[in-house]
Amino acid sequence: MSEDIKGKNKGSLTRRKFLAGLTAGAAALALPAGNADAYMVEEYFRQHFKRLSKDDLKDILKKMEDELSFKYGKKITVKATPPMDDVVFGYALDLSRCIGCRRCIYACVKENNLSRNPQIHWIKVLEFEKENKKWQSLEHSNRYYNPETVPEEGRYYVPVQCQQCKNPPCVKVCPVRATWKEPDGIIVVDYNWCIGCRFCMAACPYGARNFNWGRPSVPKEEINPNMHYLGNRPQYKGTVGKCTFCIQRSRAGRYTACVEICPVGARKFGNLLDPKSEIRYILEHLKVFRLKESLNTNPKFFYFFSLGRPVKR
């Protein structure tokens, strides 16, 4: 698919010039109203992320940084760090350790500049009763548990976020290719290209995609200034967002926010192509499973139980 778009790139030069002309024309008309309006016009006519030339992208990132720095009153950087060679990210979650504290949810909200009002969560933690043997029957789970302390006796917890499928049903259905799988396996969304049809939300078997039903809002003092174009920059009303394995962190060689915050070390993250990585160790030495395997989505997000089982050496 990426080849496909690149192929189209060659023919799009005139089109881009045409669009640039339109933008310039419209911008000229809007000039008296000031810079912010010119930016809005540029944003409206902006091409798909994969169709932007290096120079265009550089220019756009600069303008976006200025715009956001002005809006949030502090220096903001927006990068478009490309994927690293020989890296495919994978994730594993230790269900025997998770205590259901939901710190991951709020670390994710903070890191990814997710809307506080209306509240948007990219991670959901499901609570199950141990007595219920049919645990994969998800109707018996509860997302809205609220006891004094966790973990509660007789309960266990299953956090769910984007499973970063190798065979993602959400990508297939998008009518404008606003969402795609990057070479490092991360499914991303071009927030400026999404038309908000929500077909991807119907297609995702994991409830991982979140729509901005209202205008997203993040308080100025809580904004995370280190942003990625395909990751944690502020979202727009009427578009879809999702977990990107904290692309702004992972592509810089860091752990995701949810891995870092987890107080019990239930969350593991690493390069699936590196035989010495922790994630590979887990896949090779422990029994792991994935959610809804019969759907053939082939997630790169694994669940396992480290406790109560001997570790094979």
Add this chain to the structure above:
Amino acid sequence: MLIDAINGIIRTITRGSRAYKLWVGVLLVLAAIGISFVVKQASEGLIVTNMRNQVSWGWYIANFTFLVGVAAAAVVLVIPYYVYKYKPIGNIVLIGEIMAVAAVSMCLMFILLDMGSPERFWHLIPGLGIFNFPQSILTWDVVVLNLYLFLNLFLVVYALAKIYAGKSYKTGFIWPFIVFSIPAAISIHTVTAFLYAGLPSRPFWNAAILAPRFIASAFSSGPALMLIIFQIIRKRTKLEITDESLFKVGELITWAMAFNLFFLIAELYKEIYSATDHIASLDYLYYGLQGHDRLVPWIWTAVIFNSIAFLILLIPTLRKSFIPLNVACVLIFIGVYIEKGIGLVFPGFIPGTLGEIYEYFPNSLELWISVGVWSIGFLIFTLFAKVAIAIKTGEIGHANPAEEH
């Protein structure tokens, strides 16, 4: 000639009986109310609806789905008239095609209203944007719906232009377009069914029976609406529509409803007898799930209405008598509207993919907006049909009354 025609058209739509003016006035008011709510939705976002991440499509997509069926149903009249030369139905084929135009227009309006960022529609235009064809089945729907709209518009306008000029229009030139309109009509509803049926994430929709059921229910609800409209037209205008042709439509509805009920039984049997976890949505719809039963009275109303209507239509003496026939048509229209809207779209999301039960039901804003769209649709139909009838009956233009089109 052209200026004459335009003058004639304007004269036709601006003049009419009191009832006509009242009807158009009411539609305009309702459309204006709908538009005022659209403005609110556009500025605040879809958060003003009751849709949420758990149920991410709702009343708009439900109406869209139902109306694709109504649009497809125009072909029910085309098949016997053009292919089998069943003459008595001739006078009403044009009206059916006009209804298809109005219904597809409403479909496109509902889609635009459901989009989170409709101003970005240019992203869909091939060349300018990216049209993910053939991968995304949604792009197929865009293609077939637009094709169908222009096909019907072309057929109607061509026929009317010829009649206006007093010429015969049944030429070899449009024959291929007429024949093509039959698979085109089937395709719009099939592709719409495939939008749902291709999603393994939603077991309620992920069934092979979905497309056949869509066609069967459309071919009963669409003509049911037409039968009632034809009777109104026949009473209020000079257009002649024979009893015989109306009863023929009634017969087609009977067959379509028979298949619709049969497919429903096939679906229910498979789900209930195999009784896997995938039955959850069906349980929610028909019996309620964990005490949540908002849709139960609706779906049983639909089942009962459709069944009673079928029994009425099954008896030839009742089917050929206008009061029971009209009762059956009203029951079918309501029954299928519930079945295809409330009974298909909402339960697909309930329970959600992570098992959550969010009991969606449209709020008053969604209802008012949909009333607005329906009003605009009826307005399109009313004005278009009024002009068509005026041309057909020779009120304007040079129609040759001796010629049976």
